[in-house]
Amino acid sequence: MSSKIKIWIDEAWRWPWLWSVVACALCFDPDNKPNKELLNKINDSKKLSEKKRDELYKELIKLSLWDNPKVFFGVWVVDNYIIDDINIRQANREAMRRALVELLRKIDNNKINSVVIDWNDNYEFDELEKQPLFIVGWDWKVLEIWAASIIAKVFRDKLMNTYSELYPELWIENHKWYGTKKHREYLTWKDKITWIHRLSYKPVKKILDAKPKLLLHICCGPDATVPIMDLKEKYDITCFWYDPNIQPKIEYNKRLKHFKKVCEIEDVPYIEWPYDVDNFMKEIKWLENTPERWDKCTNCYDMRMKKTAELAEELWIIEWTTTLNISPHKDLEKMFKIGDKYDLKHKLEFLKIAFRKNKWFERSVEYTKKHKIYRQNYCGCIYSDTYPEKYK
Numbered sequence: 600m601s602s603k604i605k606i607w608i609d610e611a612w613r614w615p616w617l618w619s620v621v622a623c624a625l626c627f628d629p630d631n632k633p634n635k636e637l638l639n640k641i642n643d644s645k646k647l648s649e650k651k652r653d654e655l656y657k658e659l660i661k662l663s664l665w666d667n668p669k670v671f672f673g674v675w676v677v678d679n680y681i682i683d684d685i686n687i688r689q690a691n692r693e694a695m696r697r698a699l700v701e702l703l704r705k706i707d708n709n710k711i712n713s714v715v716i717d718w719n720d721n722y723e724f725d726e727l728e729k730q731p732l733f734i735v736g737w738d739w740k741v742l743e744i745w746a747a748s749i750i751a752k753v754f755r756d757k758l759m760n761t762y763s764e765l766y767p768e769l770w771i772e773n774h775k776w777y778g779t780k781k782h783r784e785y786l787t788w789k790d791k792i793t794w795i796h797r798l799s800y801k802p803v804k805k806i807l808d809a810k811p812k813l814l815l816h817i818c819c820g821p822d823a824t825v826p827i828m829d830l831k832e833k834y835d836i837t838c839f840w841y842d843p844n845i846q847p848k849i850e851y852n853k854r855l856k857h858f859k860k861v862c863e864i865e866d867v868p869y870i871e872w873p874y875d876v877d878n879f880m881k882e883i884k885w886l887e888n889t890p891e892r893w894d895k896c897t898n899c900y901d902m903r904m905k906k907t908a909e910l911a912e913e914l915w916i917i918e919w920t921t922t923l924n925i926s927p928h929k930d931l932e933k934m935f936k937i938g939d940k941y942d943l944k945h946k947l948e949f950l951k952i953a954f955r956k957n958k959w960f961e962r963s964v965e966y967t968k969k970h971k972i973y974r975q976n977y978c979g980c981i982y983s984d985t986y987p988e989k990y991k
């Protein structure tokens with residue numbers, strides 16, 4: 600090689616959400632170029648079919664292996680861990696630098712005329728006396744850039760095919776690791792993130808930082824207050840109103856209105872289930888006269904918790920709980936057992952939180968005074984111990 604050499608560097612996989620960035624630094628021997636037939640076939644890798652790219656890749660590799668090579672290249676891969684550590688721009692620079700170092704070992708460095716990179720990152724490389732030239736939009740004109748991009752892309756594709764086999768659930772062949780609709784549909788929750796995802800990329804980071812979802816059953820304004828305030832720090836809460844036990848309807852409406860008021864103050868979404876008092880009366884039939892906390896109340900808790908668990912399963916919310924136990928008049932242990940029963944049935948996780956402890960009740964009293972939230976003075980149904988005279 601006696602004439603001056605031009606080196607071209609290109610990269611593949613800067614934007615995908617997964618794994619590494621790949622760079623290729625390449626030059627032709629200016630005194631011993633590949634034949635015209637091959638040069639005519641080389642084109643922008645984006646315009647070539649996968650099959651054509653593969654064929655050209657093989658030919659370029661062959662030309663780099665002979666005793667008297669016509670093509671020289673270096674290729675390098677910088678993985679997602681480094682991308683997350685130093686950011687994609689610096690990782691890309693490192694992939695290009697290492698690809699360049701690999702190429703510099705194969706050629707006479709005194710013959711280098713210039714190094715050209717098709718982008719405007721303005722990297723500097725200690726290995727070069729004369730720093731690279733950055734040109735935007737030249738890749739459609741230069742055979743060497745096309746050849747470098749063919750090598751980088753096919754190298755990438757070969758690795759991608761291996762990962763397709765390792766992660767069939769990722770449907771890699773459909774999105775080629777980019778943030779497509781299919782990829783977004785797959786990446787709904789943290790446990791879907793694989794060790795090859797780029798965790799620093801916004802959509803992946805958003806999923807990683809997301810709070811777990813919680814379906815929180817609530818039966819009145821006061822019981823909504825402190826549980827929502829405290830739990831929303833840790834969970835992405837959806838509140839659920841299903842309280843067919845509250846009688847009469849006028850009282851039901853009042854409690855519902857104040858439940859909604861708390862949800863609005865705390866800015867959490869809620870679901871309101873229609874009034875279902877006839878079913879409630881069926882649930883407690885023949886048990887009406889049992890004392891509070893006994894059998895009619897067990898059925899009452901069960902009915903509301905059953906509906907909450909069914910909805911949690913339907914909404915794919917694994918964690919769920921109820922604030923029913925904030926009242927010291929309710930049977931905590933019974934509720935926890937009911938929670939276990941529906942966990943087994945629907946594959947959920949009931950949070951066994953004793954809301955009445957740790958001053959939750961006192962704090963709820965403070966909150967209701969401050970925000971003028973209605974606080975009832977009887978449990979709910981017409982068989983409650985302190986059912987008011989005015990409603991009889």
Ligand code: SF4
Pocket residue numbers: 844845883891892895896899900978979980981982983984
């Ligand atoms: S007293 Fe309260 S918990 Fe018991 S059945 Fe009536 S509304 Fe339900």
